[in-house]
Structures are given as structure tokens and as C-alpha cells.
Amino acid sequence: MNLAVRDIRHNVGRFALTTVGIGLLLMIVMGMGGIYRGLIYEATLLVDQVGADLWVVQGSTRGPFAEVSRIPANLEDRVRAVPGVAGARRFVSHTIQREHRGQPLRMVVQGLSWPEDKGDWVSLVAGRALRQAHYELIADRSLGLPLGEKVKLGKDTYEVVGLTRGMVGSGGDGLAFFTVSDAMAVQFDVPGEATRLERAARLVRLENLDLGRVTPLLSERVVGPANELPALAPPLVSAVLVTLQDGADPARVAATLATWPDVTIYSTQQQKDLLLSGMVDKARRQLGLFRVLLIIISAIIMALILYTLTLDKIHDIALLKLIGARNGVIIGLILQQALLMGVLGYGLAWWLGQYAFPRFPRLVVIETPDLLMLGGIVLAISMLASLLGIWKAMSVEPNKVLAA
Amino acid sequence: MNTAENHTPAIVAENLTKVYGSGNTEVVAMKDVSLRVARGEVIALLGPSGAGKSTLLTAIGLINPPTSGRIHIGGELVLDADQAKVDLRQFRRRHLGFVFQKANLIPFLSAVENVQVALEINDASPRAARIRAMELLDYLGVADRANNLPDALSGGQQQRVAVARALANEPSLILADEPTAALDSHRGRQVMELFSKVAHERGAAVLVVTHDHRSLDVFDKTYEMEDGELRPSQPSETDT
Numbered sequence: 297m298n299l300a301v302r303d304i305r306h307n308v309g310r311f312a313l314t315t316v317g318i319g320l321l322l323m324i325v326m327g328m329g330g331i332y333r334g335l336i337y338e339a340t341l342l343v344d345q346v347g348a349d350l351w352v353v354q355g356s357t358r359g360p361f362a363e364v365s366r367i368p369a370n371l372e373d374r375v376r377a378v379p380g381v382a383g384a385r386r387f388v389s390h391t392i393q394r395e396h397r398g399q400p401l402r403m404v405v406q407g408l409s410w411p412e413d414k415g416d417w418v419s420l421v422a423g424r425a426l427r428q429a430h431y432e433l434i435a436d437r438s439l440g441l442p443l444g445e446k447v448k449l450g451k452d453t454y455e456v457v458g459l460t461r462g463m464v465g466s467g468g469d470g471l472a473f474f475t476v477s478d479a480m481a482v483q484f485d486v487p488g489e490a491t492r493l494e495r496a497a498r499l500v501r502l503e504n505l506d507l508g509r510v511t512p513l514l515s516e517r518v519v520g521p522a523n524e525l526p527a528l529a530p531p532l533v534s535a536v537l538v539t540l541q542d543g544a545d546p547a548r549v550a551a552t553l554a555t556w557p558d559v560t561i562y563s564t565q566q567q568k569d570l571l572l573s574g575m576v577d578k579a580r581r582q583l584g585l586f587r588v589l590l591i592i593i594s595a596i597i598m599a600l601i602l603y604t605l606t607l608d609k610i611h612d613i614a615l616l617k618l619i620g621a622r623n624g625v626i627i628g629l630i631l632q633q634a635l636l637m638g639v640l641g642y643g644l645a646w647w648l649g650q651y652a653f654p655r656f657p658r659l660v661v662i663e664t665p666d667l668l669m670l671g672g673i674v675l676a677i678s679m680l681a682s683l684l685g686i687w688k689a690m691s692v693e694p695n696k697v698l699a700a
Numbered sequence: 701m702n703t704a705e706n707h708t709p710a711i712v713a714e715n716l717t718k719v720y721g722s723g724n725t726e727v728v729a730m731k732d733v734s735l736r737v738a739r740g741e742v743i744a745l746l747g748p749s750g751a752g753k754s755t756l757l758t759a760i761g762l763i764n765p766p767t768s769g770r771i772h773i774g775g776e777l778v779l780d781a782d783q784a785k786v787d788l789r790q791f792r793r794r795h796l797g798f799v800f801q802k803a804n805l806i807p808f809l810s811a812v813e814n815v816q817v818a819l820e821i822n823d824a825s826p827r828a829a830r831i832r833a834m835e836l837l838d839y840l841g842v843a844d845r846a847n848n849l850p851d852a853l854s855g856g857q858q859q860r861v862a863v864a865r866a867l868a869n870e871p872s873l874i875l876a877d878e879p880t881a882a883l884d885s886h887r888g889r890q891v892m893e894l895f896s897k898v899a900h901e902r903g904a905a906v907l908v909v910t911h912d913h914r915s916l917d918v919f920d921k922t923y924e925m926e927d928g929e930l931r932p933s934q935p936s937e938t939d940t
Contacts, residue, residue, distance in 0.1 A: 620793020
């Protein structure tokens with residue numbers, strides 16, 4: 297006969313309520329672990345999928361995700377000339393927040409190095425990759441933009457031609473893929489008046505330089521777009537992505553590129569490490585602390601409830617001792633209830649999570665090793681929580697039955 | 701049961717003394733009490749409150765050891781002063797049955813489970829325990845309430861279930877502390893007659909602490925306790 301189950305049946309309301317409470321707490325603990333995994337997944341998603349072997353960023357920086365990186369767009373040509381390099385692409389990434397249909401629209405703008413990169417590597421759930429150099433974008437579904445939607449960014453209007461799912465930046469904002477030039481146009485869009493003033497200022501600066509006096513043709517160029525001024529243009533891209541030839545030694549190529557004083561080279565793994573140790577690490581520690589606190593709270597609640605349940609049947613426990621029950625019978629009664637509470641709470645947490653986690657605004661990734669670890673922790677806290685009740689039960693004298 | 705066992709007294713208590721506290725707060729609850737109860741005998745222990753009846757009962761029940769004296773149960777020395785000579789909890793499980801003023805049934809177990817639990821903690825299989833528990837409830841006339849929780853039973857039915865639990869492991873000694881106090885006189889007498897029946901039919905010794913003088917005729921012997929001292933209320937029948 298299982299005394300624990302029979303006692304629970306007798307106090308089913310209290311036991312069920314406590315188990316639901318524990319289950320909800322454990323669901324939050326489980327969810328926080330999933331949010332952390334989701335942060336890692338989202339943060340490293342682009343680095344994983346973009347398919348670069350090496351990242352060339354501004355010298356002495358850890359860009360483009362950890363900090364601002366600006367390098368000349370034509371750096372890709374220099375990179376292509378390095379032995380072992382199969383290809384190089386410009387990489388532009390920045391976050392914007394604009395208004396669309398009266399609602400704020402926040403997205404991570406990713407520049408694809410047109411025409412080499414049309415976004416064919418991007419996993420689409422609908423639509424197609426880019427087919428023209430301008431005015432098209434591939435949007436993540438989390439942005440809420442349907443296929444064919446027209447989005448005005450700056451002076452230009454872009455059409456959504458492809459949709460992705462789960463492609464978000466480390467901040468959880470959906471990715472939008474443009475050509476590099478469109479991405480830069482979006483980034484550096486300024487009002488027409490500011491453009492006219494800047495062009496006029498350029499012309500004045502040029503006239504004051506020897507260069508302007510000896511090359512009058514330049515005066516025609518400075519009044520054009522800034523990115524068409526190779527000698528004067530500011531650094532425009534965030535990074536250059538390097539693809540290596542088959543069999544090329546990444547370390548050797550990286551060492552060659554690292555001799556250039558104006559750039560810093562990272563492997564894909566180093567880029568991921570930078571992301572995880574920088575942006576995600578604090579979130580990880582924060583979530584970890586919350587998880588620890590919630591586990592402690594769960595253990596305390598379980599301990600208090602089990603202690604109360606034990607107090608309620610202290611007379612019955614004294615009676616069991618009086619009629620000769622071994623300590624194992626009494627410990628089993630309390631421990632089984634604790635374990636059952638933990639197991640049911642854990643099961644409830646998992647079950648509720650199946651419905652709740654997909655509705656969270658950030659991605660929640662529940663992995664089997666995390667589930668197993670949490671299961672182990674729940675078993676441990678269940679046993680710990682039962683100690684107070686067991687101690688109370690063990691200290692009861694059988695003659696307490698007579699006192700009653 | 702062989703002949704030698706038949707002649708071995710169920711209980712022999714020798715010179716039991718129980719002292720609570722010390723110095724100025726010292727209280728002698730039981731003074732040099734000796735008692736011998738044969739198998740199949742039903743003994744009543746009378747006396748006013750505070751006389752030491754429960755102290756004697758808990759000492760013999762191996763719950764509250766005496767300060768001095770020795771207790772033999774079924775011919776085995778089990779307590780020498782406050783020194784246990786056997787595993788007391790195991791000994792209680794196998795040889796003693798308890799009935800109290802309140803039935804003290806476990807509220808989350810049905811009537812049959814309350815009996816069954818006593819059997820299972822003495823290593824009976826669940827199936828065998830269930831069958832035996834039903835037999836006992838049938839014997840005590842409450843088989844029809846076997847699956848009811850204690851709350852659904854009357855006081856008399858609860859006390860019968862408690863007696864069934866006390867009988868479960870065929871104890872050589874049943875100790876009852878005012879088992880009829882919560883019952884009306886009719887049901888009280890029924891319970892006392894039940895003890896007599898159990899003792900005579902099953903060979904168990906029964907020691908009953910009671911204030912109820914109306915049912916004394918069912919007892920084989922009666923003792924009175926006063927100020928911690930035990931004396932036979934019918935000197936010709938005492939065995940001390």
C-alpha cells in the first residue's frame with residue numbers, strides 16, 4: 297500500500313495547487329534556460345549562416361557586432377588578392393527603427409554584396425532571393441511584412457521579395473537583407489538640404505586644396521554621391537567576409553591579412569566567441585541568477601508545503617511509529633510525496649512550456665541536455681525540500697498518540 | 701501454540717518505578733509496580749486521573765520506559781530499567797496491539813487499509829494483508845464499511861476498526877487506554893465484550909485502562925492504581 301499516494305488523494309486540492317505553483321515556477325526556470333539558448337542561437341545565427349571563413353574588420357576593433365567597425369568598401373579587392381582567398385564580400389549591418397503603416401518598425405539591416413551575393417544562402421520560407429541591385433529586400437517574418445509589401449526607408453521604397461523565419465539579430469530584431477548599396481543608402485540617408493550643403497562644402501574644400509586646382513575635373517565629381525568618390529569617401533562597410541579556397545590554411549591566410557595595420561582578422565569561431573562573451577554573457581549571467589533564485593524559491597515553497605503536510609499528519613506518523621512502522625516507511629511517505637510533487641511540477645512545466653514558449657517575444661530554445669539537467673535539479677531540490685518534514689517526522693515520539 | 705508457551709505469562713512486570721523530573725520537581729508516577737498477566741486474560745486497570753495508569757500502560761507498551769524495574773513479554777526480557785533488550789519498535793510491531801480512547805485511525809486510509817497497514821509494516825504482502833484485514837473486519841462486524849474512510853464511520857465502528865488493527869498481527873498482548881471513553885454505554889460494553897472475546901478465542905492477554913465501572917463483569921481481574929501504586933481491587937483474584 298502506498299501511503300504517500302493515499303495521503304495525496306486525501307489532500308488532493310492542496311497538493312494539486314502546490315504542484316501547479318511549483319510547475320509554473322519550474323516553467324519559468326525552464327523558459328529562462330530556453331531564452332538563454334535562444335539568445336545564443338539568435339546571436340550566432342547570422343555568423344553561422346553567412347558562410348564566411350574569416351572576418352576582416354576595422355583595425356583594433358572587435359566589430360561589427362561587438363562595436364562599430366568601419367572599413368573601406370574597396371578593401372574587398374585587396375583581400376581577393378591574398379593567396380588562399382576564394383572570394384570576399386562586403387558586409388554591412390546596422391539596426392534601424394522607422395515607422396511603417398503608423399507602427400514602429402525595428403530591423404537589422406544586412407547588406408549583401410551584390411552581385412556576388414544575392415542572398416541565396418538565406419533560408420527562405422516564401423518568395424525568392426534578390427534579383428536586382430536596388431529596391432528589394434528579404435525580410436524575416438518576425439518583422440510582420442508580407443510578400444510584396446512596399447516599405448519606404450529614407451527616400452526610396454523597397455519591396456519584400458522573400459521571407460525568412462527565425463532570422464533575427466542578437467537583440468531579437470528581425471533581419472532584413474538588402475544589397476550593400478541599398479543598406480548604405482538606408483543607413484546614410486540624410487535630408488536633401490543636408491546633402492546639398494555637404495556637396496557645397498566639399499566644393500569649397502576642394503577649391504582650397506592644390507588637388508582641386510590641378511584637377512578641375514574633380515569639382516564635377518564632388519557634387520555627386522559620396523560613395524562615388526573613391527579618394528574622398530568615408531569608410532562605408534562594417535566588414536569584409538572572406539571565403540577561402542579549398543585546402544587553404546585559414547591560419548596562414550589570417551596571418552597574412554593580419555600584417556595589414558588597418559584591419560583586424562577574426563575566424564568565424566572567434567567572431568562567435570566575441571558575440572557570446574560580450575553581448576550575451578551579461579544576459580546569461582542575469583538569467584542564470586534568476587534561475588538560481590527561482591530554484592531556491594521553488595525548494596523553499598516545496599519544503600514549507602511538505603513540512604505543513606507532515607505537521608498535519610504528525611499524529612498519524614506517531615501512530616505508525618507506535619504500531620511499529622520502520623523509519624523507512626515514514627521517510628518514504630514524505631520523500632515520495634516530495635518527489636511526486638517535483639516530478640509532476642516538472643511535467644506540468646514542460647507541458648505548459650509547449651504552449652507558452654512559442655508565444656514568447658524572444659526565441660526560446662529548449663534543449664534535451666538542459667531538460668535533463670533541470671530534471672536532476674528538481675529531483676535534488678525535492679529531496680532537499682523533504683528533509684525538514686523528515687526531520688520533524690523522525691523527532692516525533694510514538695507516545696504523542698496518547699497525548700492526543 | 702505449544703504447552704510451554706501456554707504456561708508462559710503474557711506479561712511479567714517487576715518492580716516498575718517511573719520518576720519524572722528531579723530534585724524539587726521530582727514526581728514519582730509509578731512506584732514499585734509488579735504485574736503478571738496470563739495469556740487469554742482480560743485485566744482492567746482502574747483508578748483516578750493522574751494515578752499512573754497510563755504510565756504503567758506506556759511502560760508495558762514499550763513506549764515510555766520505566767526508570768527502574770524489568771518487563772518480560774511472552775517470556776522474553778524486553779526492558780531492564782530504561783535499557784531496551786530488544787528492538788522495541790520491531791517488538792511492538794510483532795507482539796503488541798494498541799487501542800486508545802480515540803480510535804486514532806489514519807484519516808486518509810479506508811477502514812480496511814487502516815488494518816492492512818499494520819500487517820504490511822510487519823512484512824505481509826499487500827494481497828495477504830488485504831485478505832487478513834477483511835477477515836478481521838468481518839470478525840468484528842464492520843466488513844460492510846471496509847472501504848469507508850474513518851470520517852464516514854460511527855464512533856463504535858471506528859473503535860472496532862481500531863481493535864481489528866490491534867489484532868492484525870496476532871499480538872500476545874493488547875493494551876487499551878480508555879477505549880470506551882468516547883462511546884455510549886451500549887457501545888462501550890460491546891467493545892469490552894469484544895476484548896473478552898478476543899482474549900478468550902485468540903489467547904491474547906488484554907490490559908485495559910478504564911474509568912467505566914459498568915462493564916467490569918467482563919474482566920477476569922481488576923486492579924486499581926492510586927498515587928502510582930497498584931493494588932488488586934479483588935485481592936483474592938490478584939496475581940501480583
